[in-house]
Amino acid sequence: MIDQKINEALEEIQRGTSEIIDEARIVILLKTFFEKGETYTVKAGFDPTAPDLHLGHTVLLQKLATFQKYGAHVQFLIGDFTAQIGDPTGKSETRKKLLPAQIEENAQSYKTQVFKILNPEQTTVVFNADWINPLGAAGMLELTTTFNVARMLERDDFDKRHKAGISISISEFLYPLLQGYDSVHLKSDIEIGGTDQKFNLLMGRHLQRAYQVGKEQAVLMMPILEGLDGVQKMSKSLGNYIAVADMPNDMYGKILSISDQLMWRYYELLSTLSLSEIEVLKVGVADGSLHPKKVKEALALEITARFHTTADAISAGEEFQRVHAQSEIPTEMDEYSFEGPVWIAKVLTESSLTPSTSQARRDIKQGSVKINQEKVDDEQLQLNAGVYVVQIGKRKFARIKVS
RNA sequence: GGUGAGAUACUCAAGUGGCCAACGAGGGCAGACUGUAAAUCUGCUGAUUUUUAUCUUCGAAGGUUCGAAUCCUUCUCUCACCA
Structure with missing residues (x-):
């Protein structure tokens, strides 16, 4: 016994x-x-x-x-x-x-x-x-x-x-x-x-x-857990980490951004699934009956729920689906207020979407800046009174209020 | 204590008087393609509303020069060999 x-x-x-x-x-x-x-x-x-x-x-x-x-x-x-x-x-x-x-x-x-x-x-x-x-x-x-x-x-x-x-x-x-x-x-x-x-x-x-x-x-x-890059160990100083205190949306998003290969490592070290259950998933992905993204979503859900609640994790998943699969804007984002009219590069820098005005100019030139889902191609653009959703790339958003 | 070598941007690493905001690689960011995966291709990667310009940067401080990452002096630190 x-x-x-x-x-x-x-x-x-x-x-x-x-x-x-x-x-x-x-x-x-x-x-x-x-x-x-x-x-x-x-x-x-x-x-x-x-x-x-x-x-x-x-x-x-x-x-x-x-x-x-x-x-x-x-x-x-x-x-x-x-x-x-x-x-x-x-x-x-x-x-x-x-x-x-x-x-x-x-x-x-x-x-x-x-x-x-x-x-x-x-x-x-x-x-x-x-x-x-x-x-x-x-x-x-x-x-x-x-x-x-x-x-x-x-x-x-x-x-x-x-x-x-x-x-x-x-x-x-x-x-x-x-x-x-x-x-x-x-x-x-x-x-x-x-x-x-x-x-x-x-x-x-x-x-x-x-x-x-x-x-x-x-x-x-x-074993040492690899960071998001899949190569170096997870550490704060390398910036390749998922913090316990990360918000549900971030946590979920970060997990989904890891590579397929790294996903198995995370399963092994972080998931509470038994090793044989994980093996079933691996076989499923290998023979094509399971989509690797689905498997990764399950992992993201499990881990996010552990540090938050199951409800948080589910809504993070839905949010992710909305923002990335359907290219809609997130429901929540940081808000910044300005006195109008205000130069777009200034807005990007002050809302910390970019670290400097120079970087903001480069991003505009490259076409990675969007306002209300519309690409910005004018570096000199001035924003007048109104509410805008400003975005750089796929992940960085801010709501801008100009008065 | 003595002798020698070295210190360049996030990392490695070119550059030995003007063509240097500084080759190249990695990393990072962004675009295309995708599953915000991987791989691949492309662009960017000091700052600044003078943006075919200006300012600051090559260990630190001075100096030479019309002009310095590059030459000189002092200092700080690192490494090697000897003691």
């Missing part, structure tokens, strides 16, 4: 993971939960500088939610100390130190977004500066004695940079150590992270042993 429950739980936990280290330990934790109701901890670290959660983050969050379903208490760690170093995988090495007030603000922002997926009662939000600062120089020195340079250079990223002659700052060596130390302090049972975190995650095991915590965390890695 219990064995069956464990198997079910394990199957759900395994889904979509790229690697699990020490699965046996997870089985034991599940067993004690089912038998005695004992809880255990799952840790995941997040960057305090990026409070805008996107779907890439939700891959991890959903896995955390799965663990909560099976008794876990989540340690939602905000790396306010480690952010000062910057994870070596990041491109910018030196980062601005965040003010405590900003960190607190970001943390609040995290909470409102994260609890759409996680159960707040089984979650503790922690900050690693709280225990790393008290370490002091002596504690830090002790930490560095637990590991050596040769092994540090085994890390793929360090290895490549070292061989290519690209500088590695000593402080970057501290990053994995500190992340591992977090697991020592928190006595985590399991840590989850992206595949790019493997080295850091394993450091947690190493340090828990070195500091004789009495257990070594199991490690579960999730």
Whole structure:
């Protein structure tokens, strides 16, 4: 009976993971939960500088939610100390130190977004500066004695940079150590992270042993979700992301704009459909009995509904159909008011449809600007009193009131 | 500490006194074709109502010159080799 429950739980936990280290330990934790109701901890670290959660983050969050379903208490760690170093995988090495007030603000922002997926009662939000600062120089020195340079250079990223002659700052060596130390302090049972975190995650095991915590965390890695371009990982700085806080229409539209190939990736990592159900869809598309766009619409609907409501998602779908398939104007758009007469390029810039007047001129010259569905070909066009729908390309609209 | 090389737009990368707002590639935006997919073709990609013009930009600040991304000086940073 219990064995069956464990198997079910394990199957759900395994889904979509790229690697699990020490699965046996997870089985034991599940067993004690089912038998005695004992809880255990799952840790995941997040960057305090990026409070805008996107779907890439939700891959991890959903896995955390799965663990909560099976008794876990989540340690939602905000790396306010480690952010000062910057994870070596990041491109910018030196980062601005965040003010405590900003960190607190970001943390609040995290909470409102994260609890759409996680159960707040089984979650503790922690900050690693709280225990790393008290370490002091002596504690830090002790930490560095637990590991050596040769092994540090085994890390793929360090290895490549070292061989290519690209500088590695000593402080970057501290990053994995500190992340591992977090697991020592928190006595985590399991840590989850992206595949790019493997080295850091394993450091947690190493340090828990070195500091004789009495257990070594199991490690579960999730694949990195590609962004809208399908190539680079989803990130805010690359602008290829779908934010959890995106409005239903945007969210739906962004999902529909991904490539067919990428769609399967999103299905695998984001959808709650079972793998066999997804396989049926794939076969259907391959033999032509299912239109790929229909399949993509289903995905867009599912994901939009998760972060909003089913009704929102359905109306986003209808809106999308209206605007793009039938080339009608959207029902809602930003509104801007002007004193007439006003130059068209000015309107485009001030309503932030274009970043500059020069860009507005270029767009007009290229014929991508439309007013009330009519193409504008006069660069000098002045708008007189009235209400207009101004549009650039297929996606950017604004309602303009000229008085 | 010593010696050498380098820093050009979102990224890579040409350009060594005027033809440079700066070749090319990638990326991005737009047009055609589509399913707001992919692929392909085309245009654009510093700013500005002087738009066959003007202004600002080539690590920073000065200087030489009619004229500088290009030459000189100082500074800042990066990399390599040596210690």
